Amino acid sequence: MGRENILILILINTNKFKSAGTMVMRVKRIFLLFYVLLFTLTPLVSVYPDINPAKFESAKNHFRKGVVYFNNMQYLAAADFFRRAVQEYPDYYSARDYLARSYKLSGFKSTALTELNKTLEIYPDNIAIKNRIESLHFRNAYSGDDSDVNYLLQSEYKSSEMKKFSFPDAADMAVDNERNLYITSFSVSKVVKIDPNGVGEEIIRPGFGGGLYGIDIFNKTFAVSDFKSDMVYIFSDKGKMLKKFGGSGNGEGFFHGPKGVCFDRKGFLFIVDGGNYRIQKFDVNGRFVLSFGKMGDYESELANPTDIAVLGENVYVTDTSNKKIVVFDHYGNYVKEILMDELLSPRGISVKGNSLVISDEKSGVIIYDTLSGAKTLFSSWGSESKPDWDKERKLN
Known part of the structure; x- marks a missing residue:
């Protein structure tokens, strides 16, 4: 009996000793963890004291x-x-x-x-x-990237008159019936208007919106898309804002990075909603009418829609990533695709007569006759040469 008691006491004391040792180890680990956290987080807090x-x-x-x-x-x-x-x-x-x-x-x-x-x-x-x-x-x-715009303007206007009305990162331009030229400047978010005599004015002052991108003219008004703010604005030809619509989102009438804009002859406005891979159509009062297009690489699909033009009953959309022009009718029905070897990175598109004028970042400017399919390439240039606008060549 005595031995059993002694044995029990020894076991109990041993367990107490082990428990005490375990507690000591735990305390040591807690202190060690505390010091690690202290020395790890202190530099972060000192470098970024206002981090949220x-x-x-x-x-x-x-x-x-x-x-x-x-x-x-x-x-x-x-x-x-x-x-x-x-x-x-x-x-x-x-x-x-x-x-x-x-x-x-x-x-x-x-x-x-x-x-x-x-x-x-x-x-x-x-x-x-x-x-x-x-x-x-x-x-x-x-x-000569920064001089490309000056190079174009010098053929018609004096460069000294353009310096005051420079437009860095020009994104789009439009011409009204009186031959006034309107240019959007993306980085400083403004619109410059230049009359036929080369007299310029900042019709939309720098800093308006977030990043003005596409522009088109209808009668005495012009529409401008704001890529960064997901808005579209309608101005008078004097620069007075008449209406605005849009906002961030993917619902009807909302945008995610609006780019090119284009009026048809009735005043309906087509807008490239780039981040949502679609085209949206609005009436003259800015009310949503319909949308069409979807993301993809196949026929009728868009991977990187950039600009838009309307000619007759067709709507032409440049798809930069898919290297093609996608054609729809005014109701959003798919018509066809325009494919050609010269389309390497198509961006801008406009209309002259029955032809499409396509600006390609890598190929140059392509004139495409929608009736005959004939093509003319102006100023073919690479990444290391300036455009030569005096040269043109017919393409098969």
């Missing part, structure tokens, strides 16, 4: 959506999400990096350069950013 977890999470969500559009080669739609991510969290390096890449791949190299310089201000020792800035400076100087 909710905003950072929102920025990450915008960034993820932007990456999806970027991987689908919808660079302007991607840029919109990357820009939102940067607004939520200015030090978001990946978002800033992708924002610059998106602008560059969309053709807005000056805007891309601006974004890279902003990134360099935050990360001044980043060698990769410095190299990209130098490379972009070199390419701009060599290819």
Whole structure:
């Protein structure tokens, strides 16, 4: 009996000893974890004292959506999400990096350069950013990207008169019946009007909206799409805003990155709703009529719709990623596709007589006769040469 008691006591004492040892180990682990967290989080808090977890999470969500559009080669739609991510969290390096890449791949190299310089201000020792800035400076100087618009204008207007009314990152233009030229400037969000004598004025002052893109004229009014704000505005020819409609979304009358706009002869307005892969039609009062088109790579489908033109009973849409022109009727019914070897990256499209004037980032300007199918290519240029508008060649 005594031995049993002693044995029991020994077991009890041993368990107490083991329990005490376990407690000591647990306390040590807790203190160790505390110090690890303390020394890990302290630098983060000191570097980003104003970090807001909710905003950072929102920025990450915008960034993820932007990456999806970027991987689908919808660079302007991607840029919109990357820009939102940067607004939520200015030090978001990946978002800033992708924002610059998106602008560059969309053709807005000056805007891309601006974004890279902003990134360099935050990360001044980043060698990769410095190299990209130098490379972009070199390419701009060599290819003459910033002088392409001046080159076109100098054939008709004096360059000295244009300097005051410069339009960086020109996105679209339209001509009224009095031969006044209207040009949208994406990066500074303004519209410049130039009369036949070369006298210019900022009919829409810089900073209006987020990023003005497409423009078209009907009678004494003109419509402008705002890519960044997902809005469409109707102005008088004097620059007075008459109405606006739209908003962000995918429902009827809402947009996600509106691009090209075009009136038909009755005043109906067709708008390329790029991020929603569709075309929307509105009446003269801005009321929604119908929408058509869907995302895809097959017939009647759109991967990156950019601009739009109306000729007769047909509506022509440039699909930059699919390298084609998709044709619909006024009711949204699919008619056909226009395919040609010269369509490498078609963007702008307009009408002259029975012909389509198509601007292609890689091929040049293509004149396509819708009746005969004849094609004429003006100014074929590559990434390292300037356009030569005195040359043209007939295409088979």
